[in-house]
Amino acid sequence: MTRxxxxxxxxxxxxxxxxxxxxxxxxxxxxxxxxxxxxxTWGSARISEAGTDEHVEVRSRGLAASAGLxxxxxxxxxxxxxxxxxxxxxxxxxxxxxxANPLSGPLKRTSxxxxxxxxxxxxxGVAWVPFAQLxxxxxxxxxxxxxxxxxTAQGYRWLVPDDQHEEVTLDVVxxxxxxxxxxxxxxxxxxxxxxxxxxxGIFRPDLQTSDVTISFSYSWYPLLAP
Amino acid sequence: xxxxxxxxxAARSRRSARVALAPLAxxxxxxxxxxxxxxxxxxVPASRDVAEILVPPQGSATTVPLxxxxxxxxxxxEKLAPHVLAxxxxxxxxxxxxxxxxxxxxxxxxxxxxxxxxxxxxxxKINVTLRVAPAPDPALTLVRFKAxxxxxxxxxxxxxxxARALAPIQQRLEQAQKDLDTAIRRRxxxxxxxxxxxxxxxxxxxxxxxxxxxxxxxxxxxxxxxxDGYLAFEIQNRSSAPYQLASVRVLADGRNVAGxxxxxxxxxxxxxxxxxxxxxDATVSGVVAIPLAQAVLRRPLALEIATPNxxxxxxxxxxxxxx
Numbered sequence: 435m436t437r438x439x440x441x442x443x444x445x446x447x448x449x450x451x452x453x454x455x456x457x458x459x460x461x462x463x464x465x466x467x468x469x470x471x472x473x474x475t476w477g478s479a480r481i482s483e484a485g486t487d488e489h490v491e492v493r494s495r496g497l498a499a500s501a502g503l504x505x506x507x508x509x510x511x512x513x514x515x516x517x518x519x520x521x522x523x524x525x526x527x528x529x530x531x532x533x534a535n536p537l538s539g540p541l542k543r544t545s546x547x548x549x550x551x552x553x554x555x556x557x558x559g560v561a562w563v564p565f566a567q568l569x570x571x572x573x574x575x576x577x578x579x580x581x582x583x584x585x586t587a588q589g590y591r592w593l594v595p596d597d598q599h600e601e602v603t604l605d606v607v608x609x610x611x612x613x614x615x616x617x618x619x620x621x622x623x624x625x626x627x628x629x630x631x632x633x634x635g636i637f638r639p640d641l642q643t644s645d646v647t648i649s650f651s652y653s654w655y656p657l658l659a660p
Numbered sequence: 661x662x663x664x665x666x667x668x669x670a671a672r673s674r675r676s677a678r679v680a681l682a683p684l685a686x687x688x689x690x691x692x693x694x695x696x697x698x699x700x701x702x703x704v705p706a707s708r709d710v711a712e713i714l715v716p717p718q719g720s721a722t723t724v725p726l727x728x729x730x731x732x733x734x735x736x737x738e739k740l741a742p743h744v745l746a747x748x749x750x751x752x753x754x755x756x757x758x759x760x761x762x763x764x765x766x767x768x769x770x771x772x773x774x775x776x777x778x779x780x781x782x783x784x785k786i787n788v789t790l791r792v793a794p795a796p797d798p799a800l801t802l803v804r805f806k807a808x809x810x811x812x813x814x815x816x817x818x819x820x821x822x823a824r825a826l827a828p829i830q831q832r833l834e835q836a837q838k839d840l841d842t843a844i845r846r847r848x849x850x851x852x853x854x855x856x857x858x859x860x861x862x863x864x865x866x867x868x869x870x871x872x873x874x875x876x877x878x879x880x881x882x883x884x885x886x887x888d889g890y891l892a893f894e895i896q897n898r899s900s901a902p903y904q905l906a907s908v909r910v911l912a913d914g915r916n917v918a919g920x921x922x923x924x925x926x927x928x929x930x931x932x933x934x935x936x937x938x939x940x941d942a943t944v945s946g947v948v949a950i951p952l953a954q955a956v957l958r959r960p961l962a963l964e965i966a967t968p969n970x971x972x973x974x975x976x977x978x979x980x981x982x983x
Contacts, residue, residue, distance in 0.1 A: 466868050466878075560874050560898045619872045655868035657979045 464504040464557065469512070469623075469653040473498040477629075477645025479520045483543060483580065484639065485595070486528035492521040494643060500553060503656075510555040514569065518547040518643065530582050530595035537584035537593065545641065547633065549573030549607045563615040563625075573605040573633050575641065605633035605641065615649070623651045709801045714808035714816050719778075719785030724800050725793035728768040734777070734788065735760045735804045741778045748773030751790050768792055783807045855886025863983055865891075867963070869976035874898035875938075877974040879963050882982050888919075889953025889982055891963060895923075895974075896943040903938040906968040908948045911977075912956040919949035933968055950982075957982050 475496045482489045496519060502512025521544070528541035551571030558564045580598035583590060613627020626648050633641040713722050726732050739758045746753055750770035756762040761777070772791040778784065784807050793799045808816070860883075867879040876896040883890040891910060897903040908921035923936035924945040938944045948963070950956065962977035 466866075467870075617874075620870060655870075655978075658866050 464507050464510070464653075466655055466658065467504045467653050468656045469500075469502045469504075469510065469651050471500045471502075471623075471649050471651035473500070473627075473647045473649040475516075475518070475629075475645040475647045477643060479518070479545075479644075480642040481520065481523045481545060482639040483523070483525060483528065483541060484598070485530035485582075486525045486541060488525045488527070490523040490525055492523050494518050494520045494645065496547075496645070498647075502553065502555060508557050510553075510557060512553050512555070514549075514551045514553050514571075516547070516549045516551065518549075520545045520547075528582060530580070530598060532582060532584060532593045532595050534596065537582060537595075539583040539585075539590075541580060541582050541595075542592075543580040543598075544578040546576045547573050547605070547641070548576075549605070549633070551607055551609070561617050563617065563623075565613060565615060565625075565627075567611040567613075567627075567629075569607065569609040569611065569631065571607045573607045575603050575605050575633065575635065575638070577601055577603065577638075603638045604636045605638075606636070607631060607633050609643075613647075613649075615651075621652050621654060623649075623653060625649045625651075708798060710804075711800050711802070712804045712806060713786070714806055714813040715784045715786050716808060716810040716813040717783075718810070719787075720813070721787040721789065723772075723789040723791055724763075724803055725791050725797065726763065726765065727795060727799040728770070728792050729764070729766055730799065730801060731762050731764045732800055733760050733762050733802050735802065736777075736779055736784055737806060738779045738781060738783065741780050745776040746773055747775070751775075763790055765790075765792060852885075855888065858886040859884050860886075863981075865980055867976040867979040869974050871972055871974045873901075873903075873972055875903050875972060875974055877963065877965055877976050879976050879980055882980075884953060884982060887952055887954050889950035889956075891948050891950065891961075891980070893946050893948070893963060893965075893976075894943055895938050895946060895965060897938040897940055900940050902940060903972060904967050905935045905938065905946075905965055906933055907964075907966045908935060908946070909964045909966075910948060910950055911962040911964060912959050917950055917953075917956055917961075919951045921946060921948040953982055 475494070475498060477494045478491050479494045480489050480491050496517050498514055498516040500512055500514035502510040504510050522542055523544070525541040527538060529536055529538040530541070531537070549571055550573070551569040553567055553569045555565050555567045558566075577600065579594055579600045581592040582595050582598075584593050586593065609629055609631025611627050611629035613625050615623050615625030617623050626646070628644070628646045630642070630644045633643070635641065711724075713720075724732060724734070733756055736759045740755075740761065744753060744761065748771060750767050751763050751765045751773050753775060754762050759779075763775070770792050772789055775788045775790060777786050777788060784805055786805055788803075863882040863884065865879050865881055868876065870876040874897075876898065878894040878896065879891060880894065881892045883892070895903065895905065905923065908918055909916045910918035921935055923938075925936050925938075936944065936946075958981060960977075961980040961982070962975055963980060964973060964975040964977075966973040
């Protein structure tokens with residue numbers, strides 16, 4: 435009986451005991467992994483304004499940045515900051531008071547948004563990852579001063595309707611995104627996706643948006659407290 | 661006809677066989693350590709109370725142990741010659757068909773008797789010594805005699821002698837092995853107990869890493885046991901191919917301080933170079949030992965796993981520190 439053999443067996447026994455004592459919890463892929471992503475967006479928005487029933491579609495572009503953490507192999511939770519800029523919306527006919535006198539005429543206004551959303555991403559793959567994402571959050575909508583083309587003593591001019599000055603308003607935002615990502619390596623992922631969202635204006639008209647985007651993300655395992 | 665004359669003639673005939681089979685006999689002699697004088701015929705045990713005896717062309721002799729009151733059949737492959745010579749009347753001898761005889765005695769104190777038997781063709785000539793065996797000793801109830809060449813008979817004789825000589829040695833070896841296992845286990849338990857008494861602490865860790873093949877390494881905890889340490893980890897294989905684990909290294913300042921590593925799955929069969937294999941979509945737990953872990957306390961460690969060709973390496977190098 436050699437000391438080496440005794441030590442080997444003791445080590446094996448201790449390892450077996452340690453395996454039981456230290457038996458880790460079941461882990462899941464992508465769990466514990468953090469992800470930063472950026473996403474330029476192109477799309478359209480459907481905007482309405484007070485004084486008209488018309489809904490106008492304008493082009494949009496923007497940028498979104500998100501951060502998430504895998505809480506399950508199939509679920510990421512995180513947050514997203516999304517900025518959107520919309521082309522000027524022109525309405526053929528609107529009726530709004532100007533100096534308390536109702537005037538009718540073409541109306542134009544430009545909007546942009548900044549939104550902070552909480553996102554939950556359902557992930558359905560490993561290398562190729564189809565995903566669906568739900569978003570819920572708050573947004574700030576910046577609207578330029580509305581201009582109504584109406585008659586004046588000097589002829590037709592662009593007038594500022596009452597209570598339609600430049601402003602920043604609050605929205606409640608909800609949306610859904612679906613797409614496909616491909617993990618390129620240990621850290622990098624690229625993907626494409628499409629989304630629809632609705633910004634419910636608080637005492638202001640709603641805003642519906644849709645976009646397509648490509649995304650690039652970087653993932654790593656952050657040092658979290660054990 | 662005496663017993664002495666029969667055995668002498670058989671012994672003379674065997675001498676030529678010994679010369680022809682000298683190498684085999686030498687091996688046999690070495691194997692059985694102290695070879696006894698060769699028996700006259702070779703009994704090959706078929707079961708506990710049945711024996712098969714090979715008889716060389718020149719004839720042979722053998723001993724058949726019997727229990728008192730039990731019938732033993734001596735069976736031959738062909739018809740027996742009508743005359744049977746027996747040296748004693750203590751044993752009752754009766755024909756049993758053309759090719760067999762039945763023998764028995766009721767006298768437990770009967771002295772051994774010899775019976776000379778031959779087949780009609782003379783192919784088999786055998787002198788059988790009947791002996792009463794005490795009840796606890798093995799005895800025979802059926803003995804089949806078969807004609808064999810001299811070489812076959814001698815070969816069987818050598819094998820049987822080797823087996824008989826090795827049996828007690830084998831028994832002693834098995835007992836020694838059993839004692840050794842018990843002793844080793846007792847000493848191992850004592851060593852583990854001593855380690856636990858010196859130090860037994862669990863250090864929680866939370867380190868993760870992956871490779872581009874979607875193999876993920878999770879390092880969860882460490883156990884400090886005496887002067888040794890153990891790292892508990894999980895290997896999660898999300899790829900479509902099995903991950904063949906060949907090495908587990910624990911690096912401290914670039915130096916490998918790992919001891920043995922084990923997986924919760926059974927070891928890789930047929931390939932001693934592998935620690936284990938993790939099937940696609942499977943997660944397997946493992947432990948790697950760090951002998952004399954005191955030397956690496958409070959130093960950053962890296963846990964690295966790899967496949968045989970060094971590819972598929974996953975290295976978790978953050979957040980692993982024994983304290």
